[in-house]
Amino acid sequence: MSIAGNLGIIEEKIAAAAVKAGRAPSSVRLVAVSKMQSAAAVDAAARAGQRLFGENYVQELAAKSEEVRESVTWHFIGSLQSNKVRLIAGLVTMIHSVDRLSLAQEIDRQWGRLGKVCDVLVQVNVSGESTKSGSSSGQVLDLVRDISRLSHVRIKGLMTMPPFFDDPEGARPFFRELRRLSGLIGDEGIANVEMTELSMGMSGDFQVAIEEGATLVRIGSAIFGERIARVR
Structure with a gap:
């Protein structure tokens, strides 16, 4: 199956799941995760209509963004070190993986130098697994309050990665918990904070x-198939 064919299948499944939940298919956006995929693969997906791509590694994103010929939008979705934020400043429109105040402060500094505001999601480790990044469920509200005071960062929602299960139903309680936390934070009415996005x-x-x-x-x-070697 081609990338275009795979995208068509995924889009149909997204739409069906949204309708099943009583939601409009347009309320769900697909982030095509292109880590360890070639620029040519990104271009192929873009020509098939996919415009939003997610990358996990700073150097790979910086290099790939110069090679991609189609007009695309980048999100950064991987673990991010503060000393590498400057390499993606202004390149991405959203960072999904903000898990600590020091990282948010560096994003604020780098986007401030550009006179721009970066949309971010606060990553929550809802499972409590030591191998996963993210704020704890108990600390996320305080973290959101702290980040909300930064003038060049705008919180748009939350992100999580549940444990792996052979049966996807195993992940449901973790997704439900992130939605609960989103509602709790939204009810606080914190300035500069919107709980409009759930990345999961x-x-x-x-x-x-x-x-x-x-x-x-x-x-x-499910879109690109097997990955190529990682570009550092």
Whole structure:
């Protein structure tokens, strides 16, 4: 199956999951995860109508963005070191993985130098797994309050990565918890904070994530197939 064919299948599944949940298909955006894929693969997906892409590695994104010929939008979705923020400043329109105040402060500094504002999602480790990044559920509200005071960062919602399950239903409680936290934070009415985005769900469980409120689903292998070697 071609990239265009795979995209068509994914889009149909996204629409069906949204309708099942009583939502408009347009309320869910597909982030095509292009990490360890070639610029040519990104161009092929873009020509098939996909315009939003997610990358996990700073150097790979910086290099690939110069090679891609089609007009696309980039989100950064991976773990981000503060000392690498400057390399993607102004290049991405959203960062999904803000998990600490020091990182948000560096984003604020770098986007401030450009006179721009960066949309971010606060990453929450809803499972409590030590191998995953993110604020704890108990600390996320305080983190959101702290970040909200930065003038060049705008919080748009939350992101999470649940544990892996063979059965996607296993991830449902974690998606539901992120939606609960989103509602709790939204009810606080914090200035400079919108809980309009929930980034959750990947190739194996995105339909369940949509049923639980996902607005951004991050899908890579189901679109592009096997990955090429990582570009550092």
